[in-house]
Amino acid sequence: MAKDAEKSTWKDFIWNSRTREFCGRTGSSWGLILLFYLVFYIFLAGMFCLTMYVMLQTLDDYKPTWQDRLGTPGMMIRPRGKAMEITYNTTNTETWDMYIKTLDNFLSPYNNSLQAEKNEECTPDKYFFQVDSGDVKNNPKRSCQFNRTILEKCSGLDDHTYGYQAGKPCIIIKLNRVIGMLPGKDDQAPFVTCGAKRYKVGKDEWKEDSDKIGEVEYYPENGTFNLMYYPYYGKKAQVNYSQPLVAIKFLNITHNEDINIECRIISNNIPPGTLRDKFAGKVSFKLRINTKG
Ligand SMILES: *[C@@H]1O[C@H](CO)[C@@H](O)[C@H](O)[C@H]1NC(C)=O
Ligand SMILES: *[C@@H]1O[C@H](CO)[C@@H](O)[C@H](O)[C@H]1NC(C)=O
Ligand SMILES: *[C@@H]1O[C@H](CO)[C@@H](O)[C@H](O)[C@H]1NC(C)=O
Ligand SMILES: *[C@@H]1O[C@H](CO)[C@@H](O)[C@H](O)[C@H]1NC(C)=O
Ligand SMILES: *[C@@H]1O[C@H](CO)[C@@H](O)[C@H](O)[C@H]1NC(C)=O
Numbered sequence: 001m002a003k004d005a006e007k008s009t010w011k012d013f014i015w016n017s018r019t020r021e022f023c024g025r026t027g028s029s030w031g032l033i034l035l036f037y038l039v040f041y042i043f044l045a046g047m048f049c050l051t052m053y054v055m056l057q058t059l060d061d062y063k064p065t066w067q068d069r070l071g072t073p074g075m076m077i078r079p080r081g082k083a084m085e086i087t088y089n090t091t092n093t094e095t096w097d098m099y100i101k102t103l104d105n106f107l108s109p110y111n112n113s114l115q116a117e118k119n120e121e122c123t124p125d126k127y128f129f130q131v132d133s134g135d136v137k138n139n140p141k142r143s144c145q146f147n148r149t150i151l152e153k154c155s156g157l158d159d160h161t162y163g164y165q166a167g168k169p170c171i172i173i174k175l176n177r178v179i180g181m182l183p184g185k186d187d188q189a190p191f192v193t194c195g196a197k198r199y200k201v202g203k204d205e206w207k208e209d210s211d212k213i214g215e216v217e218y219y220p221e222n223g224t225f226n227l228m229y230y231p232y233y234g235k236k237a238q239v240n241y242s243q244p245l246v247a248i249k250f251l252n253i254t255h256n257e258d259i260n261i262e263c264r265i266i267s268n269n270i271p272p273g274t275l276r277d278k279f280a281g282k283v284s285f286k287l288r289i290n291t292k293g
């Protein structure tokens with residue numbers, strides 16, 4: 001009997017035919033609950049859409065809203081080698097062929113003919129500002145020619161091996177793109193300078209290979225990044241932008257030894273890399289050119 005009664009209370013709870021209640025609530029009660037949640041979720045979805053809409057309205061396709069306030073831009077070299085180590089044997093073509101291929105690919109958009117087609121001749125030594133007038137955007141923005149021939153002996157045009165075969169290799173340096181950066185003031189262009197990198201050989205013992213680097217040549221002259229390539233307005237606004245480059249050729253570097261080199265950007269308004277970001281404004285790499293074996 002007791003079991004039966006228990007069973008019937010359970011049954012009654014699920015569906016009480018007497019009071020017409022389902023799980024303890026009447027149909028209209030359930031209806032109100034459903035209606036409440038429906039309205040509640042529609043309200044939430046509406047809020048979400050409204051915030052998204054407002055956020056998207058404030059975004060400009062041509063300009064990133066959030067940009068790292070990077071005081072000093074990073075630098076990179078081509079070819080990079082394996083972990084910034086460029087090692088090869090002059091006598092063995094296979095050991096430097098990949099560097100040549102990397103440089104060929106990297107420089108092909110800089111072919112004079114392509115530059116003449118896509119970009120324009122700008123006034124050198126001056127920033128190339130293309131301002132928007134209020135809400136009227138001045139897009140797409142034009143870009144300046146950087147002809148491959150500017151790199152002279154490092155252009156790969158006369159010397160197809162970029163000096164690698166002769167043991168006088170070229171390294172190409174670029175400054176990372178930073179939208180809106182003006183890398184020099186008072187018409188002074190920033191330039192690249194390369195030298196020996198101090199490295200640790202033991203506890204509190206440092207060494208550098210300055211006597212082994214030999215003479216270097218920079219292209220363009222003095223290793224400058226001309227001001228006319230700045231400011232950069234972003235990928236979308238400046239579709240044909242060609243990053244300016246500096247090439248460095250090692251004319252008399254010591255062979256058959258590891259040489260640690262560091263290149264840095266010198267500018268009158270870019271602070272040298274801070275402790276927090278040791279890699280800002282400089283790049284270091286190792287060169288080893290074997291002429292034996
Ligand atoms: C650029 O010029 C080099 C040498 O003249 C050529 O081999 C290469 O195919 C050219 N690249 C493009 C994309 O036109
Ligand atoms: C780049 O090369 C093209 C074709 O040779 C030439 O017409 C143009 O004047 C050069 N641009 C610059 C800035 O030297
Ligand atoms: C970009 O280059 C293309 C040719 O490749 C040219 O038709 C176009 O006008 C250029 N755009 C700008 C903004 O210079
Ligand atoms: C390179 O630097 C030297 C010495 O500072 C200067 O006389 C020369 O005009 C510079 N060349 C260029 C192209 O800026
Ligand atoms: C090249 O460097 C060596 C020392 O590493 C030096 O003895 C030699 O005179 C240099 N040659 C030239 C042409 O500078």
Ligand SMILES: *[C@@H]1O[C@H](CO)[C@@H](O)[C@H](O)[C@H]1NC(C)=O
Pocket residue numbers: 088089092095290291292293
């Ligand atoms: C390059 O030369 C070094 C010695 O100078 C030798 O040990 C190495 O095997 C050579 N590498 C190749 C790929 O020929």
